[in-house]
Amino acid sequence: DVKVTQSSRYLVKRTGEKVFLECVQDMDHENMFWYRQDPGLGLRLIYFSYDVKMKEKGDIPEGYSVSREKKERFSLILESASTNQTSMYLCASSQTGIYGYTFGSGTRLTVV
Amino acid sequence: AQSVTQPDIHITVSEGASLELRCNYSYGATPYLFWYVQSPGQGLQLLLKYFSGDTLVQGIKGFEAEFKRSQSSFNLRKPSVHWSDAAEYFCAVYNNNDMRFGAGTRLTVKP
Numbered sequence: 001d002v003k004v005t006q007s008s009r010y011l012v013k014r015t016g017e018k019v020f021l022e023c024v025q026d027m028d029h030e031n032m033f034w035y036r037q038d039p040g041l042g043l044r045l046i047y048f049s050y051d052v053k054m055k056e057k058g059d060i061p062e063g064y065s066v067s068r069e070k071k072e073r074f075s076l077i078l079e080s081a082s083t084n085q086t087s088m089y090l091c092a093s094s095q096t097g098i099y100g101y102t103f104g105s106g107t108r109l110t111v112v
Numbered sequence: 113a114q115s116v117t118q119p120d121i122h123i124t125v126s127e128g129a130s131l132e133l134r135c136n137y138s139y140g141a142t143p144y145l146f147w148y149v150q151s152p153g154q155g156l157q158l159l160l161k162y163f164s165g166d167t168l169v170q171g172i173k174g175f176e177a178e179f180k181r182s183q184s185s186f187n188l189r190k191p192s193v194h195w196s197d198a199a200e201y202f203c204a205v206y207n208n209n210d211m212r213f214g215a216g217t218r219l220t221v222k223p
Contacts, residue, residue, distance in 0.1 A: 004155070031209075040121070042202065042215040043156075050209075090155055097206045098144050098163055103155035 003027075004104035006091050012110045019078040021107050023091030029102075030095060032074035034058075034066065037088040037106070049074055081111045114139040114205050118214035125193050126222045133188040133217050135203030144206040145186040147177055150216075151199045159201075162186065173197070195221045 007022040025032065031050055035043040035058075045058030047066040055066050063085060067075045074093075078085055088108050092101040115138045125131050137143060144163040148156040160171025167179040177188045186203060198221045203214040 006155075009153075033211075040215060043213040045211075092156075097209060097211055100146050100148075100158040100161050100206075101156075101211060103148075103157070105155045106153070108153075 004091055004093050004102050006089075006104035006107050008107050009105065010108050010110075012112060013078075013081050015082060015111055017078075017081045017111075019081050019109065019111075021076040021078075021089055021091075021109070023074045023076070023104055024072050025074075025093040025102070026072065027093060027095070027102065028071065029093040030071075031093060031097070032068065033092040033094075033101065034064075034074065034076045035090045035092065036060070037090055043090065046076065078109075081109075083111050085109065086111045114143065114207055114210065114212050116203050116205050116212050116214040118201075118203055118217050120217045121215070122218045122220065124220040124222060127195050128192050131188075131190045131193045131197070131219070133201050133203075133219070135186045135188065135214060136184050137186065137203075137205045138184065139205055139207060141207075142181065145177075145179060146204040146206065146211075147171065147175070147186075147188045148202045148204060148213075149173075149199045150202065156202060159188070193219075193221055195223070197221055 004025045033048040034046040049068045065077045091104040094101045117136045146161045147159040162169045200216045
């Protein structure tokens, strides 16, 4: 069964901490994505990557960075966590978007 | 830029009743269209997709959707809803490496 795995289901971090959210896919997909999901706003794209060491900004990259050192792993980094980054974070991957994306189970991050 | 509108934030149906969730998209050409479902605390699961051919597409869990170009719509339907269908549903449109999601419709199923 193909999978996108996010390392944590729930995280609680303090304001100002550096936070790492990890995502691993086992489908050899080229493309990986990070979204945040907030009630009433749907999914908003933070960053995406089409290849190892490549990254592109999405719609809301401010306050975030990403790392893709290996094809299967895509990390989202909150350089200095703030309370307005409290959200559900979803990782996804695809070989080509015309067939849809495969999502992980999400990480619910609370910044206090 | 392409966009997706789901007019209904929340819908309640009785178990066994039929269901239709609405989706309208804004895009110049024929897009790739998707419906995803998200159970509480979970990620999104692909229900079905459309990109060409027959405008009525069948998906998993007994769902279907109909593409209507003249109305720019891609509504999701199910003839008889089960309690396990309670979830949030997202319509999405994809073009040129860009997947856009609607804000979602939350489905409540009454016993």
